[in-house]
Amino acid sequence: MKKMHPVAIRIMHWTNAIAMVIMIMSGWKIYNDEVIFGFLHFPDAITLGPWAQHGLQWHFFGMWVLGLNGLAYLVYGLATGRFRRLLLPISPREVIREALAALSFRLQHADLTHYNAVQKTLYVGVILVIILQVISGLAIWKPVQFSFLTALFYDFQGARLAHFFGMTAICLFMVVHVALALLVPKTLLAMVTGGPRVDEDPAARVPSAHASNM
Amino acid sequence: MSILRRPTSLFRPRRGPNQSLLTENRALIEDIDRRKLLRGAVSLGALSMLTGCDIAEQSQVQSALRSVSSFNDWVQAKIFDPNKLAPTYSVDQVVKPPRFNAYYEIENVKPVDLASWKLELSGLITDKRPWGLDQISALPEQEVIIKHICVEGWDYIGQWSGPNLRQFLTQIGADLSAKYVAFHGQDDYMESIDMASALHPQTILATKYAGEPITDPFGAPLRLRTAVKLGFKNPKWIRAIEVTNTYQEGFWEKQGFNWFSGL
Structure with missing residues (x-):
């Protein structure tokens, strides 16, 4: 019996968290040098690096951590069946029902090892947004060498805009994710200690038999 | 050795400058190096007294980030396709x-x-x-x-x-x-x-x-x-x-x- 979050997942999760904070805060510094929206400047206190060039240095360091760690995570998730086991299937009807329940604080969190439909949607969604973020990032970095990627976003400014909205989506996810983890602290604890032990064979799983055994 | 000299990077030229230039201008180079060392020592000391913060730690992060930047130079040269044309416009x-x-x-x-x-x-x-x-x-x-x-x-x-x-x-x-x-x-x-x-x-x-x-x-x-x-x-x-x-x-x-x- 393995823990719900094997040590590899925990390392990758926290590495990603650090890399993401570096990318967002240095990205804000870079954004401030040529703002997209005149009304929006990020305060220096929440940006990384004293000047734009230092923001760029951090961003082009963080991209390696985020990219390589993310790649390892995707390979791990696909190869071990973790994605299939935890994130699929997602039923639209369940998503709506559970989203309404969550908004009225009636969503049960008895079984940590089984994600509800809202969680599944958010996790799959943020993974896809991060992948898109890497693609728009490459389109901005190499608009000539990877001009086919830049063309996906219409042009260079389109890629910048997509990169900005991707950041916004990730920030919104982080707000919800962190808030819920603090509301249900045992989920946060599970990402540190590994959480309850689970059966690795999905066929042997009987959802009702998996009450939290923390 | 001057403490101000940047550490040799893995990704910067191995051959370095033409050695004959170094030999010809050795006196001048040594003079410049000595002056830089002196100036650097004085200003670094003064700075640390002024701010009281740990400059060594700051510059270690800076030099690590600059090394990554040099690595990125190397990666970009590898990505660069000499025949790939940039989009042109009307x-x-x-x-x-x-x-x-x-x-x-x-x-x-x-x-x-x-x-x-x-x-x-x-x-x-x-x-x-x-x-x-x-x-x-x-x-x-x-x-x-x-x-x-x-x-x-x-x-x-x-x-x-x-x-x-x-x-x-x-x-x-x-x-x-x-x-x-x-x-x-x-x-x-x-x-x-x-x-x-x-x-x-x-x-x-x-x-x-x-x-x-x-x-x-x-x-x-x-x-x-x-x-x-x-x-x-x-x-x-x-x-x-x-x-x-x-x-x-x-x-x-x-x-x-x-x-x-x-x-």
Whole structure:
């Protein structure tokens, strides 16, 4: 019996968290040098690096951590069946029902090892947004060498805009994710200690038999 | 050893400068090094007394980030495809006049005296005779309508023409296997680019914008326009071109920007 979050997942999760904070805060510094929206400047206190060039240095360091760690995570998730086991299937009807329940604080969190439909949607969604973020990032970095990627976003400014909205989506996810983890602290604890032990064979799983055994 | 010397990077030239230059100028180099060491020691000491913060720790993060930046230079050179052309645009998309950019304001541009202007050549070049503007104007002209992309994030479409750099380098007998081509501006601005980018088909020595001679704020009489580098890698008001195997940090790299900065 393995823990719900094997040590590899925990390392990758926290590495990603650090890399993401570096990318967002240095990205804000870079954004401030040529703002997209005149009304929006990020305060220096929440940006990384004293000047734009230092923001760029951090961003082009963080991209390696985020990219390589993310790649390892995707390979791990696909190869071990973790994605299939935890994130699929997602039923639209369940998503709506559970989203309404969550908004009225009636969503049960008895079984940590089984994600509800809202969680599944958010996790799959943020993974896809991060992948898109890497693609728009490459389109901005190499608009000539990877001009086919830049063309996906219409042009260079389109890629910048997509990169900005991707950041916004990730920030919104982080707000919800962190808030819920603090509301249900045992989920946060599970990402540190590994959480309850689970059966690795999905066929042997009987959802009702998996009450939290923390 | 000077403590101010940057640590040798894995990704910077292994061959380094021509050793004969070092031997010839040993006295001068040692003198400069001693002065730098002295000055550096004094100012570092003064700084640490003033701020009370841990400068050593700060500069360790800085030097680690700069090493990653050097690694990224290497990665970008690997990604660079010498035959990949940048997208080009139509004449009616051209922005007139071009957007001004420099490390100072447009009012502070010091126009180049065209009557006395000469293009100096140095380094690994067979024929180092300087070029006059009339000689350059007599060369075949290439036009590129390309995007100028600034490291800050803005861009505009410009229409530039002038001699192709590869043809020019070939004509003056430059060593095309050298690593770098450095451009020195009238305003003491210097930027160097890798030889592969210098030889790219869309890299030109621009003398005209939208069919007219380039005006003073935009680099008259001669500036670099390459489709494969960020804007700041395109020096204006060029007074000298140098072909070399010695890596030289340009104006913006000294401030911490990435050297390769390829698009």
